[in-house]
Amino acid sequence: MSKNYKDMWKNLGLKLIPHDALLEVLGKGYEDIYLTQNNRPESMAYFNFVMSEIHGLRIKELLDEKTAGRKVIGSFCVFVPEEIVLAADATLIGLCTGADFATEEVDKLLQRNTCSLIKSAFGFKVGKVCPYIESANMIVGENTCDGKKKSYEILKNLVPNLYVMDLPQMKSDEGKALLKAEYLRFKEAVEKLTGISIDATRLKKGIDIVNNKRKAIHRLSDLRKADPSPISGLDALLANQVFFYDNPVRFTESVNKICDELKKRIEKKEGVFPKGTPRILLSGCPMAVPNWKLPWIIETSGAVIVGEESCVGERGARNLTDDSGNTVDELMEAIINRYFKVDCAIFTPNPDRLDHIVEMVEKYQANGVVHYGLQFCQPYLMESMPVEKALEEKNIPTLRIDTDYSMEDVGQLKTRVEAFVELLK
Amino acid sequence: MRYAGIDIGSRTIELVVLRDGEIIESRQADSGFDPMTQAKDLLAGVEHDHIIATGYGRHLFELSFDALTVTEIKAYAVGVSALFPGVRTILDIGGQDSKAIAVNDKGKAIKFEMNDRCAAGTGKFMEIMANTLGYSIDEFGKEALKATKDIQISSMCTVFAESEVTSLLARGEKPQEIALGLHRSIVRRAVAMLKRVSIKEAIVFAGGVARNSCMHHLLEEALEKNILVPENPQAMGAFGAALLAGGIC
Ligand code: SF4
Ligand code: SF4
Numbered sequence: 099m100s101k102n103y104k105d106m107w108k109n110l111g112l113k114l115i116p117h118d119a120l121l122e123v124l125g126k127g128y129e130d131i132y133l134t135q136n137n138r139p140e141s142m143a144y145f146n147f148v149m150s151e152i153h154g155l156r157i158k159e160l161l162d163e164k165t166a167g168r169k170v171i172g173s174f175c176v177f178v179p180e181e182i183v184l185a186a187d188a189t190l191i192g193l194c195t196g197a198d199f200a201t202e203e204v205d206k207l208l209q210r211n212t213c214s215l216i217k218s219a220f221g222f223k224v225g226k227v228c229p230y231i232e233s234a235n236m237i238v239g240e241n242t243c244d245g246k247k248k249s250y251e252i253l254k255n256l257v258p259n260l261y262v263m264d265l266p267q268m269k270s271d272e273g274k275a276l277l278k279a280e281y282l283r284f285k286e287a288v289e290k291l292t293g294i295s296i297d298a299t300r301l302k303k304g305i306d307i308v309n310n311k312r313k314a315i316h317r318l319s320d321l322r323k324a325d326p327s328p329i330s331g332l333d334a335l336l337a338n339q340v341f342f343y344d345n346p347v348r349f350t351e352s353v354n355k356i357c358d359e360l361k362k363r364i365e366k367k368e369g370v371f372p373k374g375t376p377r378i379l380l381s382g383c384p385m386a387v388p389n390w391k392l393p394w395i396i397e398t399s400g401a402v403i404v405g406e407e408s409c410v411g412e413r414g415a416r417n418l419t420d421d422s423g424n425t426v427d428e429l430m431e432a433i434i435n436r437y438f439k440v441d442c443a444i445f446t447p448n449p450d451r452l453d454h455i456v457e458m459v460e461k462y463q464a465n466g467v468v469h470y471g472l473q474f475c476q477p478y479l480m481e482s483m484p485v486e487k488a489l490e491e492k493n494i495p496t497l498r499i500d501t502d503y504s505m506e507d508v509g510q511l512k513t514r515v516e517a518f519v520e521l522l523k
Numbered sequence: 524m525r526y527a528g529i530d531i532g533s534r535t536i537e538l539v540v541l542r543d544g545e546i547i548e549s550r551q552a553d554s555g556f557d558p559m560t561q562a563k564d565l566l567a568g569v570e571h572d573h574i575i576a577t578g579y580g581r582h583l584f585e586l587s588f589d590a591l592t593v594t595e596i597k598a599y600a601v602g603v604s605a606l607f608p609g610v611r612t613i614l615d616i617g618g619q620d621s622k623a624i625a626v627n628d629k630g631k632a633i634k635f636e637m638n639d640r641c642a643a644g645t646g647k648f649m650e651i652m653a654n655t656l657g658y659s660i661d662e663f664g665k666e667a668l669k670a671t672k673d674i675q676i677s678s679m680c681t682v683f684a685e686s687e688v689t690s691l692l693a694r695g696e697k698p699q700e701i702a703l704g705l706h707r708s709i710v711r712r713a714v715a716m717l718k719r720v721s722i723k724e725a726i727v728f729a730g731g732v733a734r735n736s737c738m739h740h741l742l743e744e745a746l747e748k749n750i751l752v753p754e755n756p757q758a759m760g761a762f763g764a765a766l767l768a769g770g771i772c
Binding site: 490495509510512513514516517520521 | 579582593594595596597620631632633634635637
């Protein structure tokens with residue numbers, strides 16, 4: 099990364115020495131895991147560039163936008179509606195929570211039995227190494243799992259501009275009413291922050307941009323049905339990760355470009371791994387940058403990942419928002435309806451998720467499912483056992499993995515994953 | 524043609540060589556600090572046309588010796604099913620991990636579980652506990668069988684169990700009875716793991732810990748089922764790998 103970003107980072111209040119260390123680890127990890135892959139699509143070059151500029155050019159863009167009067171809003175969850183943010187000419191950034199950082203400091207704030215994702219969010223904040231957090235005018239926390247909900251009480255002391263959004267836990271009429279009330283309150287908060295009053299035209303435009311981004315991801319997912327798969331699961335995951343912080347319009351173009359290349363590959367029957375390579379559907383907790391551990395283990399154990407049933411993946415991007423309404427009320431209703439369908443494990447009961455897993459197994463012709471649960475993540479770990487049982491009853495081999503961001507268990511995970519892949523052959 | 528299988532475990536390395544399906548060579552060495560040198564020494568003078576490596580050191584071996592690899596789970600499933608064609612469930616307790624494997628009627632693994640990161644309930648755990656009680660690993664099981672009373676051991680963590688054992692000794696409890704309590708706690712864990720996978724008969728107990736007759740006895744008691752133990756339980760992985768070397772190459 100270029101040296102002239104140093105001043106920018108300093109002005110944001112980052113601690114340069116640990117920040118350098120972070121960038122080095124990130125760069126090395128990317129090199130070892132991504133750049134060593136064979137037969138990558140050429141158009142993945144865009145993502146190599148994005149990753150190399152993750153704390154550079156993209157931050158500069160955001161700061162330039164801010165100078166021009168735009169606001170930046172950070173979020174930790176796919177329940178924060180990007181349509182509303184874009185309608186107010188603001189930018190939504192998904193904050194990465196995919197690596198351990200400043201763990202000793204974090205241990206002073208959070209109890210041990212907290213999932214890595216939450217600890218990571220804190221680590222990046224207390225370690226002062228995340229330019230996204232520091233650039234944000236507003237950070238949205240949402241009441242999803244208990245871990246996040248309670249941790250926001252503590253995060254509030256570190257992040258004064260934290261806005262907490264309440265979320266329902268049941269897919270009932272009352273649940274929907276709560277989501278509606280909260281989305282309307284959020285819309286007002288965004289309007290207040292930006293000084294822009296959101297009308298139907300603006301909302302429609304926001305919906306369009308986000309829908310196009312989702313459509314590009316749908317197109318990418320669709321191409322992964324081919325055998326041999328034209329793209330690795332790691333690369334597809336990366337696209338799903340970058341979804342959360344790239345400029346949405348440029349992202350859409352870049353993913354569509356990849357899709358054009360993949361289409362040609364499929365016509366030529368080319369793929370990243372040989373035809374007949376065991377196909378895995380990954381299901382469970384979201385994987386934020388740079389959490390590539392499990393996909394990397396899977397794809398270096400003789401299998402290819404063909405889909406992610408995850409918020410960084412199909413759960414997050416599945417549904418489009420209906421844009422046929424003409425008034426703010428109608429469009430807001432459409433947004434609420436769209437998000438109310440997200441089948442996150444914080445809902446009880448949550449039967450849609452199992453249906454979606456089965457549907458994805460069929461759609462992407464997966465030979466087996468790897469269920470990824472972050473250690474201490476109650477919602478997904480609780481669901482993992484009934485999910486495993488239900489899938490096995492349908493003769494879908496399932497491997498349950500319960501892990502965190504440390505590298506301690508890589509050897510053991512590798513044995514388990516390799517053995518699972520052997521079962522699929 | 525000669526086919527070899529090598530199982531590079533955390534505690535020992537096993538080598539089995541087959542000719543016409545018959546074992547013509549079976550060797551063992553400690554893994555030591557430098558398993559690759561140990562493996563090389565073990566292979567000295569052994570002729571083979573193909574070799575497959577398994578065990579936790581398989582990938583190191585793959586790099587140094589240009590061999591194919593399989594996981595212990597597959598190797599054990601293949602090795603044990605060759606010896607016991609009716610097997611449906613395998614319990615393998617080795618030096619640093621334990622596994623329960625369900626096998627179908629074709630000898631193919633269909634589901635498995637492994638212990639989590641720590642060494643609780645594995646060979647290493649037993650070694651440390653035997654040591655604390657002043658027994659050799661061979662005496663450990665034999666002495667436990669002589670116990671007349673049960674002592675409940677509550678810790679499975681190696682460090683805590685060690686101090687629990689020390690304080691039981693200080694309280695005047697008999698080593699034999701403590702040993703029995705330790706065996707029981709390992710068996711409880713193994714049974715829980717088996718129940719998550721399968722307890723269909725025939726059940727085979729393999730891995731180095733299967734040589735411990737007290738473990739064998741307590742497992743049969745806990746499951747109320749007959750459990751088979753191969754003659755060389757610790758060599759099943761290498762044997763399976765050798766069979767695979769014969770089939771694959
Ligand atoms: S898993 Fe649930 S809490 Fe996490 S990002 Fe997805 S919707 Fe939000
Ligand atoms: S991974 Fe689980 S515990 Fe962690 S924030 Fe997400 S839902 Fe909560």
